[in-house]
Amino acid sequence: MLDRVKVNIAGGDGGNGSISFRREKFVPRGGPDGGNGGIGGSVYAVATGNVTTLEWFRQRRHIKAERGQHGRAKNQSGAGGKDVYIDVPVGTLVYDMDGKQLGDLVEEGEVLKVAAGGVPGKGNREFATPTNRIPLLAEHGEHGERLDVILEVKLIADVGIVGKPNAGKSTLLAHISRAKVEAAPYPFTTKEPVLGVVLVGYDAFVAVEIPGLLEGAHEGVGLGHDFLRHIERTRVVLHLVDGMEEDPVEALRQVRYEMEEFNPDLAKKPYYIAINKLDIPEVRERQLEVKQAMQAASGRPVTFISAASGEGVEALVKALYGHLSELNQNQKPVQRTVLAKKERKSQDVEVVRRGETFMVSAPAAERLLTLPNFEDWRARLQLQSELAKMGVLEALEGAGIKIGDTVILASYEFEWE
Ligand SMILES: Nc1nc2c(ncn2[C@@H]2O[C@H](COP(=O)(O)OP(=O)(O)OP(=O)(O)O)[C@@H](O)[C@H]2O)c(=O)[nH]1
Ligand SMILES: [Mg+2]
Incomplete structure (x- = not known):
């Protein structure tokens, strides 16, 4: 009988935002109309009295929710990914690999979100401002949460x-x-x-x-x-x-x-x-x-x-x-946690310096994506202005960056000017 099992759980990735412009006669680029991506599906555990063991997981050690669809032109948002609900016995405890308890499902129907789906990326339409009417940036969807968990059943009975x-x-x-x-x-x-x-x-x-x-x-x-x-x-x-x-x-x-x-x-x-x-x-x-x-x-x-x-x-x-x-x-009622949600730290910015090269790790900034021809100076300006908003430029300056140094951010590499 299986009543303790390690399972790999993954929320679906968020869909990417789209970079697109309306086609208008005689205008090379109409207004931006790139839609947002769809949110990634989440994975939930649901307590049910219909099972008393984790036997179902014997053949299923990886559980993944669907990804969100990418945004498309004409302001079309991508569809959200389907959530996944996995049945576990009433009395199932969920731990992360450090042994921290994420949840304890003690009643029929109780639900624990184990892995959240990724936040969708914004389409370029959302980057438009009065001064930037040709936004050349969009966002990647965030990755869904991925984690290994231990499920353990301690049946609830009197x-x-x-x-x-x-x-x-x-x-x-x-x-x-x-x-x-x-x-x-x-x-x-x-x-x-x-x-x-x-x-x-x-x-x-x-x-x-x-x-x-x-x-x-x-x-x-x-x-x-x-x-x-x-x-x-x-x-x-x-x-x-x-x-x-x-x-x-x-x-x-x-x-x-x-x-x-x-x-x-x-x-x-x-x-x-x-x-x-x-x-x-x-x-x-x-x-x-x-x-x-x-x-x-x-x-x-x-x-x-x-x-x-x-x-x-x-x-x-x-x-x-x-x-x-x-x-x-x-007796006082038993203390329990049903939902211990982890904090997301997408605002964090970290700069690692190796000589003249500065590697930036900033989840929010890494999600920025632009047109394939990043050489377009307008796109670069826009990227820099977004990086400024996220505190990335400040962090680079704090790390001692000088003109001519190289910045690496996700798949972008550019010279500091
Ligand atoms: N005469 C008599 N036989 C009993 C009684 N209770 C159980 N039995 C018999 O004892 C045997 C074992 O009964 P189970 O109820 O299967 O015992 P168990 O403790 O659940 O056994 P396991 O699940 O194998 O550990 C069966 O043949 C039953 O019919 C009783 O009160 N009187
Ligand atoms: Mg028996």
Whole structure:
């Protein structure tokens, strides 16, 4: 099962602005009519209850939104690129590669913008001013945001049902909810966590079955202990123990040990113990003995149930529900970030000097584009005036540029004059 994955996400690039002039009779160049580019599509993650894993990403490690179309003559703006919405399980955390959390999708339908589409480039029409009626500049669209992210699922549930394989976890979940589960008389029937909504009167809580745990799970025995991550956000743990276990107390100890090895905080969560398969005569016979031993060992509430017949199950559900209601009254809502948007720094100007050559790095200025014949002195003047507005000239002067030095800006190279 895939519940942690690295994905490369890219917003679509913005479309380029167009450089164009109206065709008018007897006028070599009419007014500027180059349209703007279209905005690039963005990539969003959407929390949905329809999936509980990131299996979908197994074959898709690169996700890219569509680019914006370029602007065209006659003031035609380019169309925006289509956004991409990717479905992730409720409870998905999004991190960047530095481990910074970008978002935490804890509710159905919550949306996180993971990579923004690029800002479109302006067409030359927008560069027209009363003193510059023949604008020879337009802008490239900005690149869409590109980043690697880690998606990690920590399912959101109130009660985590844990136990050794075959304890009857699925049978219980099927009894108390409408979850589609498979229960079978062999271990590891359940291979990924299963969520079920448990109705209690007009209220409800969510339970999750964690695949069976074996001793040594933290060392990779059985299905591995990775699933334990999914208990991190549950509020109560229900230990289900097979009443047919030779030593039920030891069975519980093993599972709790694995939890503690995974994350000591898990062992601090409040927990209930239910001994299952009470319908089997051998289990009923030693009910009292097992109950006393369990209570002595754990100091926690112990109930006996039969997930198969339903005996004792209602009382167990009520006890769990009562516990959750109490927690609800005393607990503040969980803090979470849904949208942590990164700041764009398109205003930054950086000049690096290498002898007589000055390399300018300025996202906004690099986007300026002009006609192929940049030699046109008017175009160069216009470019310089735009660079002045962006603070690039000032930065060059600050860096000590002299007449005759070379300036390199994106694909342009020109002499300082
Ligand atoms: N007699 C009896 N059998 C039960 C009861 N609960 C579960 N079983 C049986 O025990 C076996 C395992 O049940 P599951 O519900 O699949 O157990 P599980 O804990 O989900 O197992 P894994 O998902 O494989 O870890 C099945 O054959 C069930 O029919 C019960 O209360 N009484
Ligand atoms: Mg199961």
